[in-house]
Amino acid sequence: xxxxxxxxxxxxxxxxxxxxxxxxxxxxxxxxxxxxxxxxxxxxxxxxxxxxxxxxxxxxxxxxxxxxxxxxxxxxxxxxxxxxxxxxxxxxxxxxxxxxxxxxxxxxxxxxxxxxxxxxxxxxxxxxxxxxxxxxxxxxxxxxxxxxxxxxxxxxxxxxxxxxxxxxxxxxxxxxxxxxxxxxxxxxxxxxxxxxxxxxxxxxxxxxxxxxxxxxxxxxxxxxxxxxxxxxxxxxxxxxxxxxxxxxxxxxxxxxxxxxxxxxxxxxxxxxxxxxxxxxxxxxxxxxxxxxxxxxxxxxxxxxxxxxxxxxxxxxxxxxxxxxxxxxxxxxxxxxxxxxxxxxxxxxxxxxxxxxxxxxxxxxxxxxxxxxxx
Amino acid sequence: xxxxxxxxxxxxxxxxxxxxxxxxxxxxxxxxxxxxxxxxxxxxxxxxxxxxxxxxxxxxxxxxxxxxxxxxxxxxxxxxxxxxxxxxxxxxxxxxxxxxxxxxxxxxxxxxxxxxxxxxxxxxxxxxxxxxxxxxxxxxxxxxxxxxxxxxxxxxxxxxxxxxxxxxxxxxxxxxxxxxxxxxxxxxxxxxxxxxxxxxxxxxxxxxxxxxxxxxxxxxxxxxxxxxxxxxxxxxxxxxxxxxxxxxxxxxxxxxxxxxxxxxxxxxxxxxxxxxxxxxxxxxxxxxxxxxxxxxxxxxxxxxxxxxxx
Numbered sequence: 001x002x003x004x005x006x007x008x009x010x011x012x013x014x015x016x017x018x019x020x021x022x023x024x025x026x027x028x029x030x031x032x033x034x035x036x037x038x039x040x041x042x043x044x045x046x047x048x049x050x051x052x053x054x055x056x057x058x059x060x061x062x063x064x065x066x067x068x069x070x071x072x073x074x075x076x077x078x079x080x081x082x083x084x085x086x087x088x089x090x091x092x093x094x095x096x097x098x099x100x101x102x103x104x105x106x107x108x109x110x111x112x113x114x115x116x117x118x119x120x121x122x123x124x125x126x127x128x129x130x131x132x133x134x135x136x137x138x139x140x141x142x143x144x145x146x147x148x149x150x151x152x153x154x155x156x157x158x159x160x161x162x163x164x165x166x167x168x169x170x171x172x173x174x175x176x177x178x179x180x181x182x183x184x185x186x187x188x189x190x191x192x193x194x195x196x197x198x199x200x201x202x203x204x205x206x207x208x209x210x211x212x213x214x215x216x217x218x219x220x221x222x223x224x225x226x227x228x229x230x231x232x233x234x235x236x237x238x239x240x241x242x243x244x245x246x247x248x249x250x251x252x253x254x255x256x257x258x259x260x261x262x263x264x265x266x267x268x269x270x271x272x273x274x275x276x277x278x279x280x281x282x283x284x285x286x287x288x289x290x291x292x293x294x295x296x297x298x299x300x301x302x303x304x305x306x307x308x309x310x311x312x313x314x315x316x317x318x319x320x321x322x323x324x325x326x327x328x329x330x331x332x333x334x335x336x337x338x339x340x341x342x343x344x345x346x347x348x349x350x351x352x353x354x355x356x357x358x359x360x361x362x363x364x365x366x367x368x369x370x371x372x373x374x
Numbered sequence: 375x376x377x378x379x380x381x382x383x384x385x386x387x388x389x390x391x392x393x394x395x396x397x398x399x400x401x402x403x404x405x406x407x408x409x410x411x412x413x414x415x416x417x418x419x420x421x422x423x424x425x426x427x428x429x430x431x432x433x434x435x436x437x438x439x440x441x442x443x444x445x446x447x448x449x450x451x452x453x454x455x456x457x458x459x460x461x462x463x464x465x466x467x468x469x470x471x472x473x474x475x476x477x478x479x480x481x482x483x484x485x486x487x488x489x490x491x492x493x494x495x496x497x498x499x500x501x502x503x504x505x506x507x508x509x510x511x512x513x514x515x516x517x518x519x520x521x522x523x524x525x526x527x528x529x530x531x532x533x534x535x536x537x538x539x540x541x542x543x544x545x546x547x548x549x550x551x552x553x554x555x556x557x558x559x560x561x562x563x564x565x566x567x568x569x570x571x572x573x574x575x576x577x578x579x580x581x582x583x584x585x586x587x588x589x590x591x592x593x594x595x596x597x598x599x600x601x602x603x604x605x606x607x608x609x610x611x612x613x614x615x616x617x618x619x620x621x622x623x624x625x626x627x628x629x630x631x632x633x634x635x636x637x638x639x640x641x642x643x644x645x646x647x648x649x650x651x652x653x654x655x656x657x658x659x660x661x662x663x664x665x666x667x668x669x670x671x672x673x674x675x676x677x678x679x680x681x682x683x684x
Contacts, residue, residue, distance in 0.1 A: 057468050104666075111670040116411055116467055117603050121666060123413075124596035128662050131593070135655050139641040140648050 012206075019199060023192035031195040038198050045209055053213050054242060055225030056115055060104065060122030063129050064097040070133075070154060071096035073169040077156040078144035084182045085175035109242040172197060217241065378506020385510055386629060390657075391621030392518045396579060397594050398601035398613050399524060400572035403565055406602045406609035407545050410460060410566070411467060414474040415598060416591025417481040418570045422448050422577025423586045424485055427496055437498060437582075444578035445571040452570020456563050464562070478591070485588040493585035513582065520579055524572065529610050541565050597658070600665045606675020615676050623664045628657030 023031040043065055050058050076089035104125060108118045137150025147157050154169060171194065175182035185197040212218050220241045223231045375383075397419070404412045422444040429440035455477055463470045500516065502509040532538035543551040544561040552558045584590065601620060605612030631652030636645075650656060672679050 057471065107666045107670045111673045113669055113673055116409075116471075117669070119411070119471065120599045120603055121669075124600055124662055124665075127592065127596040128659060131655060131658065140637050140646045142637045142646075 016203065023195060028190060028192040028195070031192045035195045035198040038202050042202060042205055045205060049209055049213070053218055053225065054221040056242065057119045058122045059119055060101070060125050063122070063126040064101055066129065066133070067100050068093040068097040070148075073154040074143040074146040076170045077146040077154070080170040080173070083175075084173065086170055086173045087175075089170075090172065105242075109239045112239065376506070378508055381505050382508050382510060383625075383629065385505075385514070387622055387625040388518055389514050390625040390628075391617050392514070392521045393580065394597060394601050394617035394621045394624075395521045395525060395614065396517070396576035397598040398605070398617060399521075399528060400569040400574075400576065401598045401602050402605065402609045402613040403528070403569035403572065405599065406605065406613065407542075408562065408565060408569075409467065410474075411471045412460075412474045412569075413471060413595070414455070414478040414481060415573055416593075416595030417478045417485075418448050418452060418573035418591075419577035419580075419594055420485060420588060420591040421451060421481065422574030423581035423584075423590065424489060424577075424588075425574070426578045426581045427489070427494060427586050430496060431494075437496070441575075441578040445575040448574025448577070449567045449571030452573075453563055453567040455570075456566040460566065461559065461562070482588050482591070489588065491588060493587040496582045496586060498582040511583075517579055517583075524575065525610070525614060528568075528572070532610070537564070597661065600662065604665050604668055604675050606672070606677035606679070608677035608680065612675055612677030619668075619676065620661050620665060624657040624661045627651050627660035628654050 019034075022034060043061060046064075047058065047061050050056050050061070072086070072089045072093035075092040076086045079088055080086060104122070107113075108121055113121065133148070134151050136148035137152070139147075141148040141150075142157065145156050147155055149155050156168070171184045171186050173182050173184040183193075185194045213222070220231065220236055224236075224241055400418065401412070401415050404410050404415065425444040425447045426437070426440040429435045429443055430437055435443075455474075459473050459477065460470060463473055498513060500512045502511050504510075532542060540551070540556050541561050541564070543554070544556055544558045545565070548558050551561070597620075601616050602609075602613055604616035604620065605614075606616075629652065631649045633651070634647040634649045636647045651660075669675070
């Protein structure tokens with residue numbers, strides 16, 4: 001394990017060096033084009049985490065991406081002239097995306113909606129948010145000074161409309177204690193600062209995501225992907241793990257951050273970003289980036305903390321022959337094959353819901369000793 | 375509320391339910407019964423609408439001929455896609471999802487290249503009838519009738535004919551059906567084709583009342599899926615009941631403004647406020663939220679409540 005890990009670290013460093021040199025070797029413009037692709041790479045990493053590790057195909061990533069960007073834009077436009085920096089906007093972008101994911105994730109995973117249904121709900125969420133963003137073109141759609149702007153995207157409507165800077169979403173700007181003046185990570189023809197920011201965030205997010213997949217949370221997530229019924233019967237609350245991975249730890253941060261980074265280079269915030277079509281890039285990007293998130297989760301090690309070595313139920317059926325298998329390699333879980341089905345585990349029964357529970361009440365009050373008719 | 379307003383409101387609710395039934399009927403077969411997550415369903419709908427457009431505008435056929443042609447064209451397309459792609463992917467739900475997504479993008483591209491990315495309208499001849507102070511288009515009544523007819527015939531087809539029995543047997547247990555002498559690949563193909571044809575019919579019927587544009591499918595596919603998901607395991611009746619519940623919510627929120635939020639924009643005329651409710655868009659949002667809440671309470675969908683799965 002150690003050797004594999006250091007080899008991976010080495011190859012990551014070798015890949016990183018040419019990326020560091022890009023702004024010198026080419027024009028800053030080239031670097032900034034690359035930065036946009038790296039931001040999509042972040043989007044793909046978030047999909048790699050939720051789809052690759054936890055096995056939940058989420059069409060909602062672009063929705064969170066867009067929400068992060070809109071929140072960054074709205075907060076940034078309102079505060080940049082007062083505070084000269086965008087710290088609050090960055091955090092707000094993260095928080096907004098995480099909040100949306102928490103709400104949707106709660107309803108999906110605590111409702112025990114099956115995976116396919118979860119995909120569909122996230123898809124519907126993305127489409128509805130896109131429709132919402134497009135329909136906000138009117139003058140009344142304003143957050144402070146930030147106009148939502150409908151199909152054309154977000155812009156500011158400053159009181160003194162002469163100052164053109166009022167109209168653009170500000171680039172990521174830091175003004176930390178000890179700095180004499182704020183520093184803006186502009187993405188333009190002269191400066192590659194924005195590129196380095198994106199690169200740095202990509203590296204940081206990659207490291208964090210790797211750490212997350214290797215953590216207890218990540219390993220349980222992979223186990224759930226492999227066989228949810230089995231993990232549940234071992235006493236893990238699978239709902240919580242799915243929910244947590246969907247929401248809290250790193251993923252919203254990914255989403256928020258690239259959402260937040262993107263406007264740095266773009267003057268406007270087109271809702272096209274929310275659109276379903278953008279999605280087809282994320283899976284491709286994922287395969288282009290070598291499925292790095294999936295490769296290093298060999299099932300043996302992953303399941304080691306489970307009793308009896310956690311031998312996967314599907315092993316005999318060729319699953320083990322394909323380590324790091326593609327997204328389609330997942331079979332519907334709890335299929336009744338392998339010994340997962342044989343385990344008489346105390347699988348919690350799905351919630352019936354208020355209505356059904358109420359409908360059951362008369363049965364509870366039936367006098368004992370009388371058999372129901374028929 | 376005066377009587378004529380109430381009648382119009384009832385008609386509007388009926389119209390919402392009609393549209394959801396039309397959208398969801400084909401998907402109820404493909405997704406509800408066959409469990410194929412067909413993301414190209416919206417494009418089947420689009421192709422149906424464009425068949426009507428092409429046959430009326432370019433081939434100068436009467437409107438009803440185009441509307442009869444559309445399901446056949448789309449069923450053919452669906453069968454071709456099933457033979458070429460989906461047949462190889464049964465039992466691999468996520469791969470089907472990605473493959474049909476690719477088909478969806480391809481179809482949007484092909485239609486855009488052929489017809490252009492502009493929104494086109496299809497003129498139709500029916501007029502309005504009056505309810506008290508209001509006028510209401512007769513065509514919507516025709517739509518409701520056709521939707522009810524389609525729903526009923528699909529139900530009768532699957533309930534009482536030999537084809538329906540074979541199709542249900544194939545879907546319930548392909549191996550056993552095959553052992554009993556049913557040509558299961560053919561049944562899968564025909565069921566998928568039927569589902570596609572129903573989507574084509576829906577597109578054709580709705581073509582005169584919506585703008586016909588290559589990306590129109592995207593507007594409807596989410597609602598179609600949501601309706602089938604909320605419907606639950608008893609596919610046709612579940613779809614009908616979820617379409618009724620969701621259509622009611624959608625129509626009510628679409629027509630009654632709930633409250634307004636004042637904003638700091640520079641509007642002309644001055645009162646700058648966002649009205650929550652009272653537009654078709656908020657109807658759709660309410661539909662989605664209601665569907666998510668309903669699935670939290672009834673994870674198996676509405677019909678799962680009638681007959682809980684073991």
